[in-house]
Every structure is written in C-alpha cells, then in structure tokens.
Amino acid sequence: MTDETPRRSNFITEIIDEHNRTGRFGGRVHTRFPPEPNGYLHIGHAKALVLDFGIAEDYGGITNLRYDDTNPVKEDVEYVDAIKEDIRWLGFDWGDREYYASDYFEQLYEMAIKLIKKGKAYVDELTPEETREYRGTLTEPGKNSPWRDRPIEESLDLFQRMRAGEFKDGELTLRAKIDMASPNINMRDPVMYRILHAHHHRTGDEWCIYPMYDFAHGQSDSIEGITHSLCSLEYENHRPLYDWFIQELEIFAPQQIEFARLNLTHTVMSKRKLRRLVEAGLVDGWIDPRMPTLAAMRRRGYPPKAIREFIEIVGVAKSENVIEVELLEHVVRDELNLTAPRRMAILEPVKVIIDNYPEDQEEWFNIPDFPQDPENSPTRKVPFSREIYIEADDFMEEPPKKYFRLSPGREVRLMNAYYIQYKDIVKDEAGNIVEIHVSYDPESRGGQSPDGRKVRGTIHWVSAKHAIEAETRLYEQMFLEKDPEDLPEDQDFLDHFNKGSLKVLHAKLEPSLADAKVGEVYQFVRDGYFTLDHVTSTPEKPIWIRTLSLVDSWAKMQK
C-alpha cells in the first residue's frame, strides 16, 4: 500500500478499524466467501468477492473459500467447479483454504447435542403446516409447540434416531428454544435440522439430517476463525440468531456485517430468475453472453480487471441501489481501449470497385495495432486490392446533413490506404446496391495527399479477395426496460425479454485475424470490441462475439 493508492474506505472498514482500536480480534482480519453451489456466480457475487478478498488483503488478512452446501437437494458439483473457475478468473486466491460447510456436519451435530443438553433445543413433531401456523404472523406472536418442553432425554434420543434414519422426510425437526413471541420471526424457535433423505454431493448418503443455514453458517465461521463475516442486507434480521447460537455454544464470535447487494439495470440478478431465462430457452444457458454471470462475461471478453475496477468504483453502502449498466460498459471499454489491438472487419459488407486501380495489383500496408501510439505499436500487414468491402452504413445515396462518409460527389479516406472518389453505383432489379464504383488517388497512399486537401470522412475496408469469412454475434441488453422486475401484477418478466438482443451477421475480416486465439479481444475499428467465442468457434468456422460496441455518437445524433 502506498500513499498514491489509499486502501478502500467505507462503512465496513470503519467497523474493522474500530475493532482494531479496541483489539477485539487482536488486529486479525479473516474473511470468507460463502457461495452455495446451486448456480453460477454473477456480477453481484463479484461485489462480495471484491469485498471479502479485497478488504482482507488491505488489512494483511486472508480469505477462505467455503461452500455453503447444507441443502443437498439444490446443490451440485457442477457448480462447485464452475464457481472456483470464476473466482480464479477474477484473480482471487484462497490458497489451500477450500472448505465446505459439509466438512463440519459432525461438529455441527455435536453442537446440536450440546444445545439439547442445555435445554436450548428440542425435537419437534409439528408438521410443516403446523409449524407455520404456530409461528404466528408479523404482527401476532406465535405459540409454543406442544413438544417444546419435552424432557431433554427424549429430545436427545429422538435426535439421535433422526440421524440414524428412523424417520421420514419432514416428520421431525430439531428446533432452537428461544422465544415464540419474539418480534423477530427468526427467533421464534427456528428449525436447526431437518430430515432429508437425499444424496449430498460430498457426504453422499452419510447423513439424512441436514443443518439449516442459520445453524451452519455462523458456527462454520467460528470454526474457521473468521473475524468479519460479510453478507447481504437480508441477513440483518438473522444476526441476532447468528449471535445467539455462538453465545449459547460458547464458541469464538465473529462479527457479521451486512451490505447492500449489487443490482444492474436492464437485467435480472436472482438465481431463480436467471434459471427461468435458461429453462425458457430464451438464452443459451448460464453462459449466454447476455447473462450477468461471470462465466458469460468471461466468454464475452470482459476483462476481469475491469470487473474488479467496476466494483471498486461502485462502492459499498447499506442503501438499496441499482447501478446503470452503462457504468460497467464504460469501465470495460476503458480497459479494452488500452489493451485491444485494432483490426479491420466489415460486418455488413458492400462491394467497392476501384476502377483505376490495376486489376492484378495488390499492396500490403503495415498498419499499427494501436494507432494512438504508432511509434511504440506493433504492426500487422494488411492487403489492399482493386475490390474491397466497406460497411453498408458507410455509403448513402442521399445522405443527411453532416454525413461524412461516402456518397455521390464525395471523397473519403480509406483508413491507412488511399483517398477514393465516388463515381457510380450498380443496382440489381430490386434496387439494392450491388457495387459501388470509385476512383482512387495514387498520390494519397497511406491516407494523406501531397496537396494537403482535407477529407472529412475516414472509413475502414477489407480487400475482397483476401477477406476471411466469419460469423459475428452482436448482443444487446436482455431487457429494454431499466427494471424488468418492475411490472404490473399480471405480467411476467419473461414476456419482456428483448427478442432482438442477438443479431447474427456474416462478416469479412482482414486476413491477420486468422491467427486470432481464444481469449484475445480485438477492436474491430469503428465498430466495437470482439473476441472469438470459446464455446462455439472452430478453426474451420470462426465465430466472433461482440464484447461491446464502441460509443456511437453518430447514431445518437440520428435519434
């Protein structure tokens, strides 16, 4: 840490600073990242990741990876592996501290026994329906279960038999004996264990009782010596319970701190809703480039550094927030602008014939990858010939005012090549432009003319006979509305899915792009950033994904 890069400061670090002043944890900062392996990580998790790992690092502390795998019916190893890959990709390292709540099942069981013996937990025989009825409502207290005051010995025996598999799912539960009249519903004798005859991804069939989140999370933190347990706002109501178990068990007490989760405009973030998009077939799985998952962003070419930067910029507080997706895109473009080599590609080609350019001639131009700094930039060779492609957008027969590109009577610059002058167009019977005829000025080689005359428009091009063909996929937001969840009662967010959010085009690329590798992101000049799709692309049939378009102020002017 240096003076130029002050470490982050927010309400969480204030709490930690206070702990350090009072010596509560002896100056130690040890956090954990606790995903449930029941889905893919999304950009919201990146916030938790940056906080958990980043704050610990700022204080010279460490972070554990711990899977919150207490519900076997929802969880799967598939997600365990995907989650690890995402965390590594973002650049975080948990060392050898890869843990699972399920590692602690035996200890948790012993803790439960301890609470039963203390008279602080009991086996309940209420059905799920009865449990709900007895719980009361937000405004009315609950009432005690008839089994609440059964003898300790009886609860002990029953709980042991629950573990032994003598009962069916849902028949019995172990509950904490707290206060059925508490205004905090989480304190109304919360269920600690439920019976689930289900196969667990790690413990297999060893257990048929599983601890609830509330009985597992805090103690797992305690066992690992976690000092600061960061979680999202909805767990605020659970903190009294978190503390209660710790206190009754007389074990090391971590501090739970809640922060507001990240939300983004034009998308949904809950795993449930993301799953619905996948299952409805509206997107191509969890890693569809339109999804807000980290795996999707990786596929799409978002640099992990940009995502971390985005989280830092966004900050952290306790108020509900919705970040405009434009900020994320800005940070991604900012990074890519510095790192993505420039290439020429024509997404919607129209053929241009340079009448006065010799038929059999070709030239190879040396063009810098980073024209902002040509002195230090690597270069690549780009062929030029008599027939080229330009973007259909770059020609207009009847241009509006301030249109600087090619049109009748106009001269424009082919980037890094020559000036060309419009001569004529050829149309088919339907009136579509088939080819544009132009002449070029041999004196303007490289894109400058000796007479110093100015051309306002510069367009890019690809030599027709050298072009390589590729499919390009252009993505837009999944939802046109800023908040797709803010809908009238009778409407479903799935019905608002942006059907035009994927556009597939067949592009012509400059030949150097044949050497592109998966993982590289290029700027296709004047259009956007692109990367080879590591999922669908093959050497025989390259498929490019547009990471993001460039900012297009011309399009904005047209609105």
Added chain:
RNA sequence: UGGGGUAUUGUGUAAUGGUAGCACACCGGACUUUGAAUCCGUCUGUCGUGGUUCGAAUCCAUGUACCCCAGCCA
C-alpha cells in the same frame, strides 16, 4: 398495523458541525487517418417540517417514502 434497515443531482458514491466533491449518464464545444479515445465546459442534489448552533447532509424532535422478515431455502 410487529421487528429490522435505508433516504445526498438521472444513477452510484464522498463529505464524520465549517466552500456539498468524484464517477457514469446527459448536454455543449475543441481535436481527430476510429463520428472511438482524449481535452474543455454547462446543468441538475442533502426526503418533508420544526428545533439546537455563529454555522447542520451531519446533532435533536417529528412526519413521509422505500427495502427486508411469517421456507423443514440460502
């Protein structure tokens, strides 16, 4: 109508009794062999009402709005 939280510009986030700052977005302009980038500039804010104070986003009172909680999910 119980309990727990939160309110600073369009969106986020600073300011910890002393000039309301920064970023994105927006809108102008300069520059340009990317209508990108870069540069410059403008605009918009302390939830309301009282109070304390020389001075309040900050302290006090009161009101309002929004979020979370009634899974044997996490």
